[in-house]
Amino acid sequence: MTRDRFDRTRSAGYLANHMARLFAQRLHERIRPLGLAPAQFMTLLELWDEDGLTQRDLVDRLDVEQATMANTLARMERDGLIERRAHEADARAKTIHLTRRARDLRGPAEAAAREVNAMAMEGMEAAERERFVVAIGKAVEGLKVGAQTDR
Amino acid sequence: MTRDRFDRTRSAGYLANHMARLFAQRLHERIRPLGLAPAQFMTLLELWDEDGLTQRDLVDRLDVEQATMANTLARMERDGLIERRAHEADARAKTIHLTRRARDLRGPAEAAAREVNAMAMEGMEAAERERFVVAIGKAVEGLKVGAQTDR
DNA sequence: TAGCATTGCATAGCGCGCTATGCAAGTGGT
DNA sequence: ACCACTTGCATAGCGCGCTATGCAATGCTA
Known part of the structure; x- marks a missing residue:
């Protein structure tokens, strides 16, 4: 029996990587003028x-x-x-x-970050945004638990 | 008037970065034996x-x-x-x-990726997982639109 | 208190993002 | 046919993850 083909566009891990790269890009282009990197x-x-x-x-x-x-x-x-x-x-x-x-960079840098967060969640309603942030938190927990503990 | 303090634990961008690093770590430790990197x-x-x-x-x-x-x-x-x-x-x-x-690496590598995705979404119900993936997709869209178009 | 394990930090080496450049090959307009 | 623009790829340089090491300072314990 043949397994389903792995669809990267529906894979949480793939999407997470893509999203994080875009977040970093948008943030970087805004804070670079301040002399900062992500x-x-x-x-x-x-x-x-x-x-x-x-x-x-x-x-x-x-x-x-x-x-x-x-x-x-x-x-x-x-x-x-x-x-x-x-x-x-x-x-x-x-x-x-x-x-x-x-x-002195605190104000402008935090403003840039808020701006990027707003871009990302533009297409979501308030409740959806809340669920989104909560869900990422759950994913972080699930992925942390699986860390290699044997050192 | 003082702005709210920026709370990284509630910032989508910060959380996205953290989640993506964890995804990459879990995937990498599983596919490294296959001689692969993310x-x-x-x-x-x-x-x-x-x-x-x-x-x-x-x-x-x-x-x-x-x-x-x-x-x-x-x-x-x-x-x-x-x-x-x-x-x-x-x-x-x-x-x-x-x-x-x-x-020949397709089978084991895709299995590893599925395993990591499962870990991440362990604490979510089916509907929640679906919403999560959709939400990441929306974030990707929102962040892509803002890309510098002037080249 | 002597000895050993632990802790705080630095460094080397590599994967993988990015921007900036440069070159050779293709394409289009005159 | 020519010249300019575009396109496909390589390379250099840097940020920032990671693992693996090494060293000095600290702490614990026999």
Whole structure:
């Protein structure tokens, strides 16, 4: 018996990838004039809320690998968005602090992100948007559970 | 007046990025044993359906940049998944053909993808899953419309 | 307190998005 | 036939995911 052909246009995974690429493109073209890239914006969202976090804190909150965050922070430091200072109690760690420049970008950058979110959900009613966000959350949970736990 | 704080856990764009990373991770860990990476699998989905496409065809169907596809195809050729032959009518173009090895991977690779999709939608009812896929489609449309058209 | 495991971070290497370029081959208009 | 425009592809360079390593600082425990 022949299996159904795999239809990428109905595959949640394929669609999720496509959607995420488009989100990143629309966001990037709007925040590039500010000197920002998507992962930097994501990182700033945390730091705008709470300054002085460690790399470890950011890794935990944003769910990326430590090496990924290390590189993103290196680019942000290079671009004058953050400074790293010695941690008070732990000589291994460093605390991350925003520069004036980074602080000033909050308004325009968040506005850009809201704009992109609005574009994406333009064709949905309020209740539909709500369900959409909830559903993505469920998918995230389902996919997290399946992570390799054996390390 | 102070704007609402931007809450990433309720931002469609942030969630979309997170979900897509998780989808890619789960898929990759399942198809890595087959010698495949996610973008290669995506490309194979088209070629399993129709062999002998050109790079241009793949770019149009999968909505990635030409340069991205060129690199993905180079890796696939290096890994013995495809061969490129001279196009019959156009000396600039090449047609892409699957190797035996690539053809044989269809079953296990598609099974892996179905498995990951199932994980993601485990916590949803049938109707909810349907709405989810439809909603992602709407988001894709909304985000595509906003693409820079001025080139 | 000496020794070992854990933790925080950096770095190398690779997949895969993107933009920007460049070249050769095809096409259309005069 | 010629020239300009377009089209198909390759390449360089960069952002940002990932795994795998390595090192120094910390913590735990015998």
